Amino acid sequence: MALGSLLNVFKSKDAKIEAELLAQGFEKSECDFDCGTCSTKFPNSVKIQDDSEGSLWETSKPYGLQVIIPTGKTDWPHDAYSEEGKLPNIVSNWAEKSAEKFPGLGSATNIKVSVSSLCTPELNSGNEEHANQTRGDLLLLPFFVWVRNVTVEDVAQVLDEVIPILLDLRDKKSDTIIEKIDNFPEVTFEISKFQSYIFLCSHRTRDKLCGITAPIMKKEMEIHLRDLDLHRDEGDDREGGVQVSYVNHIGGHKYGANVIIYLRKSGKNIWLGRCRPNNVQPIIDECILGDGKVWPEKLRLTQRHNPIEW
Known part of the structure; x- marks a missing residue:
């Protein structure tokens, strides 16, 4: 194929992506994805794919719900869901069988389950069951x-019961959620106070690249978030902050460093790939503070869910 024809193919694909983003309510960032003032770099041994090595767009499948399971760990077994009788295993099995039960999740009824470095007070206290x-x-x-x-x-029963309730409350634009459900009096429900979550794949057992890049990306993100008084670490639940955490394998390690963002106010969900430390400040300024402004060439997936009021 002649060079001119090849360029036209790329331009046509870029235009299609931009049209899809616009239809979803996403705005293309006009800012450079690289911050020239950032001096932090990955080690020389880390090789990140160049953007010329294929499009990232739609390299992750849409989904309607993500269940995050706190573990307080930064790495997990190769199959993080393999241990029978534990929450990751039970929730993962439930998700595979349950997506079609909840048409209110939208056309993308797939349910994603991830274990995370998030740590709860019970984990910190050494609670044996937790x-x-x-x-x-x-x-x-x-x-x-x-x-x-x-x-x-x-x-499984709790999730089957509570998800339809949450969908109904969200669609009715309720500003409150349930605190308990009758059949499970020990289970409580709580609204997260954060404006955004950022997740980085750190599953070193699955891919060494993730184990190297995620801590560097997390440290750089937390530096910039602290400057903005938005950083929230474990135990800091002040409203309006941003928490950066690790998750296990999310697919597409070759696209690392992967960055997954949830924005509370707008219901936007953004997956970025091929990220480096000098991309951190633009990500925070444009994706977080700019309410989901994006760079088409760095996108693996975008989704926009109905915003929540609570």
């Missing part, structure tokens, strides 16, 4: 709602 993952907390995104103190025996 440490052994036979009881724990779940973060439901894009609802920004915590399910607290659920057991492996009850988790």
Whole structure:
């Protein structure tokens, strides 16, 4: 194919992506994705794909719900869901069978389950059930709602019952959520106070690249968020902040460093790939503070869910 024809193909694809973004309510950032003042770099051994090595767009499948399971860890077994009788295993099995139960999640009824470095007070206190993952907390995104103190025996029933309720409350633009459900009096529900979550794949057991890049990206993000008084670490639940955490394998390690963003106010969900430390400040300025402004060439996926009022 002649060079001119090849360039026309790329331009045509870029125009299609931009049209899809506009239809979803996303705005293309006019700012450079690289921050020239950032001196932090990955080690020379880390090789990040160049943008010329294929489009990132739609390299992740749409989904309607992500269940985040706090573990307080930064790495996990190769199959993070393999240990039978533990929350990750039970929730993962539930998700595979349950997506079609909830048409209110939208056309993308796939449910994603991730274990995370998020740490709850019970994990910090050494609670045996929580440490052994036979009881724990779940973060439901894009609802920004915590399910607290659920057991492996009850988790499937609790999720089956609470998700339709959350969908109904969201669609009715309710400013409150339920605190308890009758059948499970020990389980409570709590609204996350943060304006955004950022997740970085750190699953070193699956891919060494993630284990190297994620801590560097996290440190750089937290520096910039602290300057803005937006950084929230474990135990800091002041309203309006941003929490940066690790998750296990999300697919597409070759596109690392992967950055997944949830924005509470607008319901936007953004997946970025091929990110480097000098991209951190533009990500915060444009994606977080700019309410979801994006760079088409860096996008793996964008989704916009109905905003929540609570």
